Structures are given as C-alpha cells and as structure tokens.
Amino acid sequence: MATCPQGHASSTDDYCDVCGTQMSAPAPQQPGPSQPQGSRPAESCPICATPRVGQFCEVCGHSFDGGALPAQTPAAGARWEAVTAADRAYYDQVIAQNGPDAAAMAFPPYCPERSFPLIGEQVRIGRSRRGRDLTPEIDLAGPPTDPGVSGLHAVLLATPGGTWMLVDPGSANGTQVNGKPVTVNVPVPVGPGDRIHLGAWTVITIREGTP
Numbered sequence: 716m717a718t719c720p721q722g723h724a725s726s727t728d729d730y731c732d733v734c735g736t737q738m739s740a741p742a743p744q745q746p747g748p749s750q751p752q753g754s755r756p757a758e759s760c761p762i763c764a765t766p767r768v769g770q771f772c773e774v775c776g777h778s779f780d781g782g783a784l785p786a787q788t789p790a791a792g793a794r795w796e797a798v799t800a801a802d803r804a805y806y807d808q809v810i811a812q813n814g815p816d817a818a819a820m821a822f823p824p825y826c827p828e829r830s831f832p833l834i835g836e837q838v839r840i841g842r843s844r845r846g847r848d849l850t851p852e853i854d855l856a857g858p859p860t861d862p863g864v865s866g867l868h869a870v871l872l873a874t875p876g877g878t879w880m881l882v883d884p885g886s887a888n889g890t891q892v893n894g895k896p897v898t899v900n901v902p903v904p905v906g907p908g909d910r911i912h913l914g915a916w917t918v919i920t921i922r923e924g925t926p
Contacts, residue, residue, distance in 0.1 A: 720761070795833040795879065795907070797840075797853055797871070798920045801826035806916035809863070816862065820915040823859035833879060833921075838871040840911075840919070855917055863888045863914035872902065879921070881905050888914060 717728045758767040806822045831838070831853045841851035842864045853871075855864045865886040872880045880902040883890040890897040891912040897903050905911065907923040 794923065796922050797831045797833060797838070797911075798828055798922055799831070799853065799855065800828045800918055800920070801859075801916045802912065802918035803916070805912050805918060809915050820862055822916055826859050826916075833871060833873070836873055839867060840869040840871065840913070841865055841867045853919070855914065861914035861917045864917060868913055869897075869911070871905070879905050881911060886913070 718724055759765065760767065801823055803822060806820075810817050810820065835852075838853060839849075839851035840853040841849070841855065842860065843850045843854050843856045844866060847866065849866060851867065855861055855868075865888070867884060868886040869881055869883045869890050872882060874880060881890070881892060881897065881904075882902050883897045883899055885899050892903050892905060893910055894912075905921050907921055909921045911919040911921070913919070
C-alpha cells in the first residue's frame with residue numbers, strides 16, 4: 716500500500732485512489748532545524764508543482780484551501796463544453812510511430828460524439844477504472860475505450876477571467892493542443908475551437924454556445 720504526497724493510502728502507485736494526486740510528486744517538507752516546529756510546511760501546487768505563496772496558485776489558479784476561485788465560471792450568457800470524438804488522422808499518426816502497444820490499439824468502428832459541460836474550478840480528463848474511486852468529469856472509459864488514456868490524463872482549470880487552462884500532470888502517453896505537445900505541468904490556455912488530442916485516437920474540441 717503506497718502513500719500519496721497528501722498522506723492518503725493508495726492501492727495504485729501512479730495516481731492516488733483518494734484524491735488523484737500524482738504519486739511521484741514530492742512529499743511536503745517536514746519541519747527541520749531551519750524551520751521551527753509549528754510553522755507552515757513548504758507546499759507545492761498538486762496540479763502544476765508551483766510553490767505556494769497564497770491561497771491560490773499563481774500559475775494555474777488551484778485553490779489550496781479547497782474554496783472556489785473568484786469569477787471562475789464562464790461569463791454570463793456563455794456556456795463552454797468539451798466534445799469528445801475519435802480522430803482517424805491522429806490515430807494513423809500514433810500507429811505510424813510504432814510504439815510498444817501500437818498493435819493492440821484498434822480504431823473504433825463507431826464512436827459517437829459526447830458533450831461535457833465545463834463547470835466548476837477544475838474538470839479532470841481521464842479514464843475511470845474498476846476498483847478506483849477516481850471518476851474524471853470527462854470520463855473516456857467508453858465504450859469505446861481509448862487504451863492510451865491514463866486514469867488522470869489532463870485537467871482543465873478555470874481562471875478568474877472566465878477562461879480555461881489545460882495541464883497534463885504527467886500522463887503516460889502525453890497530450891497535444893492544436894497539434895503541439897503539452898509540456899508536463901505547464902498550463903496551456905485553451906478556448907473555443909481548440910482541439911486536444913490524447914490517447915490513441917481521442918480528440919476533444921472546446922466549444923462555446925448559449926445555454
């Protein structure tokens with residue numbers, strides 16, 4: 716039984732079953748000679764690993780105290796959504812790279828579009844699995860199931876200005892935005908029309924419309 720950086724017992728060693736934090740993230744610093752007992756331990760953002768200097772992360776806006784970000788939902792009169800589908804061209808690129816699991820990744824003969832509203836402070840993208848408590852808001856478990864999607868693959872974070880940022884916390888197969896690879900733990904702004912590729916064939920398109 717592994718212990719995540721937040722102190723939860725987890726039966727998996729990639730992401731915590733309880734809170735979804737990456738298990739390889741550095742553990743909080745314990746008080747030492749240079750840090751008197753009773754003082755606040757050093758803390759980093761669980762999403763982008765930026766050192767904490769206040770209630771909200773200066774890079775991605777994560778709330779360390781669990782509260783809501785001010786004005787974090789889209790502006791009144793607008794509704795943002797993420798629409799998932801299968802992209803044959805992206806699948807062909809993945810197979811052409813001839814990765815170790817390429818032979819087991821078949822393109823789905825039928826994959827209907829699904830729409831997920833972007834609501835709240837963060838929207839997790841990933842794949843729920845039996846025996847795990849983590850259920851992403853954008854659950855790509857299918858059917859059909861994209862085998863290249865991690866349990867917690869990426870996170871969409873609302874900003875105080877009403878826009879969204881995408882963070883890949885360290886997925887196994889990486890993430891692309893508009894064809895460009897996303898650096899781990901480096902937030903990337905996304906908006907209507909942007910296309911997020913991940914896994915073996917999944918594409919997520921950000922759209923804006925009226926409720």
